Amino acid sequence: MSFVKHRSTSDRIVDFILYAIMTVFCLATLFPLYYVLVMSLTPYAEVMRNGGFVIFPTKLTLEAYRTIFDSARIPQAIKITIFITVVGTFLNLLVTTLLAYPLSKKFLPGRGIVLMGIVFTMLFSGGLIPLYLTVKATGLLNSLWALIIPGLVSSFNMLIMKTYFENLPQEVEEAARVDGCGEVQTLWRIVLPLSLPIMATLGLFYGVTHWNAYFGGIMYLTDPKLQPIQVVLRSMIQTPSVSSELQVNTTVLDALPPETIKMATVVVATLPIIAVYPFLQRYFIRGMLIGAIKG
Numbered sequence: 001m002s003f004v005k006h007r008s009t010s011d012r013i014v015d016f017i018l019y020a021i022m023t024v025f026c027l028a029t030l031f032p033l034y035y036v037l038v039m040s041l042t043p044y045a046e047v048m049r050n051g052g053f054v055i056f057p058t059k060l061t062l063e064a065y066r067t068i069f070d071s072a073r074i075p076q077a078i079k080i081t082i083f084i085t086v087v088g089t090f091l092n093l094l095v096t097t098l099l100a101y102p103l104s105k106k107f108l109p110g111r112g113i114v115l116m117g118i119v120f121t122m123l124f125s126g127g128l129i130p131l132y133l134t135v136k137a138t139g140l141l142n143s144l145w146a147l148i149i150p151g152l153v154s155s156f157n158m159l160i161m162k163t164y165f166e167n168l169p170q171e172v173e174e175a176a177r178v179d180g181c182g183e184v185q186t187l188w189r190i191v192l193p194l195s196l197p198i199m200a201t202l203g204l205f206y207g208v209t210h211w212n213a214y215f216g217g218i219m220y221l222t223d224p225k226l227q228p229i230q231v232v233l234r235s236m237i238q239t240p241s242v243s244s245e246l247q248v249n250t251t252v253l254d255a256l257p258p259e260t261i262k263m264a265t266v267v268v269a270t271l272p273i274i275a276v277y278p279f280l281q282r283y284f285i286r287g288m289l290i291g292a293i294k295g
Helices: 009-041 044-049 063-070 074-103 111-123 128-137 155-167 170-178 183-194 196-212 215-220 229-238 258-290
Strands: none
Touching: 009 063, 009 258, 044 258, 063 074, 063 258, 074 111, 074 155, 074 183, 074 196, 074 229, 074 258, 111 155, 128 215, 155 196, 170 183, 183 196, 196 258, 215 229, 229 258
């Protein structure tokens, strides 16, 4: 005999209110993204006809995207950003793993002192000026490595990875040592294959940080050819005319409003991260849960 639980009227009212609130928040979050995309695809004539504010365009055009990719600035900036993101994320994961794995072993001599030093850096910082002077003294100014090397390890991400390693079954590592594997072989053949969730999670953290980084590009880079896409986008937003930033003929931009060019650049700068996230989402959620079980 099966029993069907009947929901009371008050429960249904509460559910309705919660769903309504979530819907409002969802629309408030998605509308700015939708508006940016619509503005980047709307012809100039329709933008002017609607006073510069269009929600449901009657016609679509790719002229803004064609213009920015025909320019000399945007493709170069995208290449720079891809290089920084790929190389930087790989080095971040490599150094973070090589630091977190030994610190996950409680028998490591001096482990507590090293962990205290790492936690100290999360609470106190040397400041912006000492960091700039350090980058300058090491000869990294006006170099792409200035956007990668100073932030090779995030203390927060390292602690998450360390906690994940501590939660792995110790019997597996002990069996590998019995079979003659050293620490490096155990890490490469046993630990890393079991650590794909945390690798994807921290890889997403590091990758998004590199892709969205602009402050380092402003501080350390003076050559416009080395500036990533976020620095170029910031310059375009602050400039009334985008012709100087795109380095294209002004007659080409006469048929497009500056806002449309800016919105198209925002889409180009945002789309790669949005496209990658769904493939890492399942690893992202599992990695964050497992990596936060123990302190």
